[in-house]
Amino acid sequence: MKRLLFVVFVFCVCNAQAQVDSLVKVVESRKDSVNALRAYLAAMGGTTDDAVEQFNTWMKKFPQSPSFPYVLGEAYYKKRQRMKVIENWLKVLQMNRKFEKIDKLWPIVVKSDWDLDIPVTPNTIDSLKRVIAANPDSLLPVRQYVFVAGNEEEATVQQLEAWEKQFPRSPAIPLGMGMNLYNVESPKAKPWLLKAAELQPGNAAVWVMLHLDAERWGDQKAAHEYMGKASVAAPEDPNYAYYYIRYYEDTDPALWRTKLYELAKRFPNDERGAQGLYEVAIHTSDTAGKIRALEQLRALYDPGKFWWSGNGMGVLYDTYLEAGQTGKAMELAKTMGADDGWDLRQSLARGMERVNALLKAKKYPEALKQLAQLKAPRNSAFAGELVVLKATTMHQNGQTQAAYNNLIAVESTSPDDLVRSSLTKLGAALKKSSDEVEKDIWQAREKFITQAPPFELGLYTSDKKAALADYKGKVVLLTFWFPGCGPCRAEFPHFENVLKKFQGKNIAYLAVNVDPIQDDYVLPFLQGTGYSFVPLRGTAEWAEQTYKVYGQPTNFLIDGHGRIVFSNFQISETNERKLELMIASMLTRG
DSSP states (O other): OHHHHHHHHHHHHHHHHHHHHHHHHHHHHSTTOHHHHHHHHHHTTSSOHHHHHHHHHHHHHSTTOTHHHHHHHHHHHHTTOHHHHHHHHHHHHHHOTTOHHHHTTHHHHHHTOGGGOOOOOTTHHHHHHHHHHHOTTOHHHHHHHHHHHOTTOHHHHHHHHHHHHHSTTOTHHHHHHHHHHHHTTOTTHHHHHHHHHHHOTTOHHHHHHHHHHHHHHTOHHHHHHHHHHHHHHOTTOHHHHHHHHHTHHHHOHHHHHHHHHHHHHHOTTSHHHHHHHHHHHHTOOSHHHHHHHHHHHHHHSOTTTOHHHHHHHHHHHHHHHHTTOHHHHHHHHHHHOSTTTHHHHHHHHHHHHHHHHHHHTTOHHHHHHHHHTOOOOTTOTTHHHHHHHHHHHHHHTTOHHHHHHHHHHHHHHSOOHHHHHHHHHHHHHTTOOHHHHHHHHHHHHTTTOEEOOOOEEEBSSSSOEEEGGGGTTSEEEEEEEOTTOHHHHHHHHHHHHHHGGGTTSSEEEEEEEOOGGGHHHHHHHHHHHTOOOEEEEOOHHHHHHHHOOOSSSEEEEEOTTSEEEEESOOOOTTSHHHHHHHHHHHHHHO
């Protein structure tokens, strides 16, 4: 009997392996067969290590097929493993922004709204209607109904309007519709959310949704007002207080600073308090003031416990080095330990102390050897200082041409005042005029300049189209965005700050919206903010295929001959000057 059971077991194992081998062959011959991929996962027992390893192999072998990350993400979706779903479905969306099979489920994954995705039968709609009629104040059934019936279907809207008349005091009816529309960034969310806020003014979450929706419309006044109401509804929440205060940064900087200090006092044990002090510090222009603010941040918020304080210590370290306070930089680096690049900072601070001593003694060869071993941490503000110091020391050691060449390579890709100033001095030492230095920069730059793909896209401001060729002879700042993109909206004011300095110059500012679903936001956003870009109609698929744009914001600077000179840069309050220098250089070139 035992022998018979063993034979049966071996037969089953061999048969299962044969099935897996057969499915592998089917998948590799028909790589977009979703059913074959699902069958393979089932035969392997789900998302086992071996199955996932095989999927990763297939994704490398067939990088243009969305079926592999889709099916693997689908399996993780069933297990409610949010981050693994996002990891795989992002790969799908990079290939096809409007991949229909995940279009409806993506908001559920992002918001972890798993309860919305219920089994659908012919009776589901009627069953949900009965539940809502019996419990009109219950939010989840309303949201489930809207999700199953379709957020923007006319029948869904009519049913919600009928319930509003039947249950006029129920905030769940408009809120259920408003939340679902808000989560897919639909311009139709606002009236539903306003109804919900009127019925439930103490619900801070509703005011927050209205706040973000107002930002998509470009209505900063309303956005500030809504966030203020959220902070009143939930005064114990530091997030709402922080975001309400942020609006004063541009309108009343002194009040903004005062309120951030008050925020730190109110919430001494919360990240938002630390973030407020961090922002005060990085917006302090003079070195001594910045050091004082960052030292205060360090004293009030333990860098080992608060992320914003830990992040601020990197800025404090760089500022110490820039001020020549290598001893303080070294002490800070030692205190911070060895993680997150602080071991590298310790080495840099010790090395800089030795370099300064060698330079003081005019031992340039020894200083160069020491400098060759030094490396600034990634994204360190001191990186530019280090590059220039190395070039200056090379010059002092008689290696002026090599130092000049090194700085030319840096300046050609990322213009910088400090680098340019040093280049001018080195150029003079080599008997080069400023025009010759500029010529050398452009000669290096030509190596990575590419032709911009031509385009002709619809305008939002009229029924006409705009083509890249229309802007021949002008420097073009081209950005890819969509109204729901927070980083895009955050970047626009910095573009405007820079472009104001070039009024009357040959510059065009174009912004391609890659999400047509959000078209209704575009013109109100433009009018509400007063931004100066020309809004163009696009799609994510077109942006990806034509300009290799895989996320937003993505930016390009195109010269008057239709060539991409700079790309993939992002601008914030800390590097507006970089954009200014890039544009100025291109205008000078013509």
